[in-house]
Amino acid sequence: MTLGNLANVHLTIDDDEQALRYFQKSADGYGVLALRPQGENYVSRLAQVHQAIGSIHWEAKRYDQALLAYRECLKAHERRAALEPRDASIKSGVAAAWHNTGISLRELNRYDEAEQAFSRAVAEQQAALAAAPRSRSTRRKLNSHLTKLAEVQRVAGRPQRAVETMLERKRLWPGDAGELYLAAAQLAVCVELVGKDKPERTADEEAARERIQDEAVQALNEAIAAGYKDMEKIRTDPNLSGLHGHAGFEKLIQPSTSR
Numbered sequence: 001m002t003l004g005n006l007a008n009v010h011l012t013i014d015d016d017e018q019a020l021r022y023f024q025k026s027a028d029g030y031g032v033l034a035l036r037p038q039g040e041n042y043v044s045r046l047a048q049v050h051q052a053i054g055s056i057h058w059e060a061k062r063y064d065q066a067l068l069a070y071r072e073c074l075k076a077h078e079r080r081a082a083l084e085p086r087d088a089s090i091k092s093g094v095a096a097a098w099h100n101t102g103i104s105l106r107e108l109n110r111y112d113e114a115e116q117a118f119s120r121a122v123a124e125q126q127a128a129l130a131a132a133p134r135s136r137s138t139r140r141k142l143n144s145h146l147t148k149l150a151e152v153q154r155v156a157g158r159p160q161r162a163v164e165t166m167l168e169r170k171r172l173w174p175g176d177a178g179e180l181y182l183a184a185a186q187l188a189v190c191v192e193l194v195g196k197d198k199p200e201r202t203a204d205e206e207a208a209r210e211r212i213q214d215e216a217v218q219a220l221n222e223a224i225a226a227g228y229k230d231m232e233k234i235r236t237d238p239n240l241s242g243l244h245g246h247a248g249f250e251k252l253i254q255p256s257t258s259r
Helices: 003-012 016-034 039-059 063-083 088-107 111-131 136-155 159-170 177-191 203-225 231-236 238-243 247-252
Strands: none
Touching: 003 016, 016 039, 016 063, 039 063, 039 088, 063 088, 088 111, 088 136, 111 136, 136 159, 136 177, 159 177, 159 203, 177 203, 177 238, 203 238, 203 247
């Protein structure tokens, strides 16, 4: 039985710390093998082991240790990508490693670095999607990276960057009612963040809020045109509160016999 298999056995019985010890020994072994001639055959396994180590630390809320492991995972994936630059699945692996790096940095309140990491995840996944444009799973992964990027931009007080990210996410799903509704809700959340905690907003901030409202209402209209029918949710969803009073939103939620 390999060290990795032993580690997985301990994971099944919730003995994470013993699993971690076996995974670390496995990583040490694969690390040596990966440096030898033909060592690229072991790089994928090395990435998988570091991913597993990072996950254990993450679950234990040891985010600094998780970050170290995910960065080692990233190095391994980037080595694979250098060897096979056209492989879409390897690009997705690089993107996933950047994503995990980003979530660790976010938990450590290192928002600038987290934003950079998620941006790299997006760029790598976009390349993967370009190589496999019909892959729904690849599109879903890009959706996840964009969502996390927008989240960290909002937390860091950069709502207008988050809006641009959410508009990019929206473009992934033309004609998808559910995804268009989610895009509208995530855009609307950004409205209240513009000029937040200021006694008085500037004219530019008011204009920015109006623009975000317009984009969110447009997304809602597209969702309805694509078949979204839960008007009661639209009226009561707290995520859409930033649209209340907007003329387009108020018109949209009026009862209509045509719907």
